[in-house]
Amino acid sequence: xxLNLLNLGLIPFEEALGFxxxxxxxxxxxxxxxxxxxxRHMPVITLGRSADKKNILAxxxxxxxxxxxxxxxxxxxxxxxxxxxxxxxYPILNLNNFKKDIRWFLRGLEEVIIRSLSVYGLQGKxxxxxxxxxxxxxxxxxxxxxxxxxxxxxxxxxxxxxxxLTNYKLIRPCGxxxxxxxxxxxxxxxxxFKEIEENLVNKFSGxxxx
Amino acid sequence: MVKVVLxxxxxxxxxxxxxxxxxxxxxxxxAKDDLVELTTDKATFNLPSPCSGILSEIFFHEGDxxxxxxxxxxxxxE
Numbered sequence: 001x002x003l004n005l006l007n008l009g010l011i012p013f014e015e016a017l018g019f020x021x022x023x024x025x026x027x028x029x030x031x032x033x034x035x036x037x038x039x040r041h042m043p044v045i046t047l048g049r050s051a052d053k054k055n056i057l058a059x060x061x062x063x064x065x066x067x068x069x070x071x072x073x074x075x076x077x078x079x080x081x082x083x084x085x086x087x088x089x090y091p092i093l094n095l096n097n098f099k100k101d102i103r104w105f106l107r108g109l110e111e112v113i114i115r116s117l118s119v120y121g122l123q124g125k126x127x128x129x130x131x132x133x134x135x136x137x138x139x140x141x142x143x144x145x146x147x148x149x150x151x152x153x154x155x156x157x158x159x160x161x162x163x164x165l166t167n168y169k170l171i172r173p174c175g176x177x178x179x180x181x182x183x184x185x186x187x188x189x190x191x192x193f194k195e196i197e198e199n200l201v202n203k204f205s206g207x208x209x210x
Numbered sequence: 211m212v213k214v215v216l217x218x219x220x221x222x223x224x225x226x227x228x229x230x231x232x233x234x235x236x237x238x239x240x241a242k243d244d245l246v247e248l249t250t251d252k253a254t255f256n257l258p259s260p261c262s263g264i265l266s267e268i269f270f271h272e273g274d275x276x277x278x279x280x281x282x283x284x285x286x287x288e
Contacts, residue, residue, distance in 0.1 A: 076252040101220030131252040147255040
């Protein structure tokens with residue numbers, strides 16, 4: 001099965017969501033059964049369906065000043081932050097052609113990140129009951145997805161640059177008091193976006209057997 | 211009368227939390243309309259309406275936990 005790849009570069013969250021919805025419709029109709037969107041977002045806070053607004057710690061005034069919007073979405077999970085120092089993957093898969101199993105899909109996404117991190121000698125870990133990927137109790141990748149008619153959208157954000165981590169202080173990520181980390185923090189050097197994108201695509205293809 | 215039942219969602223998933231009703235009791239629904247959304251782990255998923263008709267009764271509300279195979283609602287077929 002061929003993977004339809006779309007690299008949107010740096011793009012506002014809402015615009016990327018528009019692309020996702022279009023590809024989602026095509027996947028639901030069976031025209032393109034699998035796509036992978038890669039992108040980075042300008043600073044934004046998104047709230048999942050089960051989000052509690054109390055998990056936004058910054059005031060409205062503060063967020064306005066920083067030009068950070070808060071957007072409610074239909075994905076699972078609580079509050080999260082996205083910024084240009086993260087690489088985001090949005091897989092649009094029609095699970096009718098894979099496996100109709102939500103946990104299989106979530107564990108698969110974690111596996112994509114774990115294998116991508118292993119390229120750099122890092123050991124990403126899962127914590128049972130806490131979807132995402134962690135390095136020594138610090139979270140490096142967050143996951144929040146939506147499935148409509150067994151076709152997925154929304155996805156995974158991987159923290160690449162330490163400069164973006166300070167903005168996590170604006171929220172309680174996932175409604176929990178957790179520490180975040182980035183690839184730069186763990187390696188002590190910056191990895192080129194292009195390189196990490198290639199890794200993510202390769203590992204994604206390996207995990208989901210394209 | 212058609213029952214809307216929570217289907218199997220995958221290995222090890224026994225329940226989900228109801229996160230959103232797209233319609234309320236008494237509303238007209240069409241087959242395949244998004245009827246209700248549930249959440250498990252970090253995923254939301256929708257259940258489309260199995261038929262066209264009137265949403266006659268709902269048995270769970272937003273925030274409630276629902277077990278697999280439980281009936282969420284009934285639809286009076288047109």
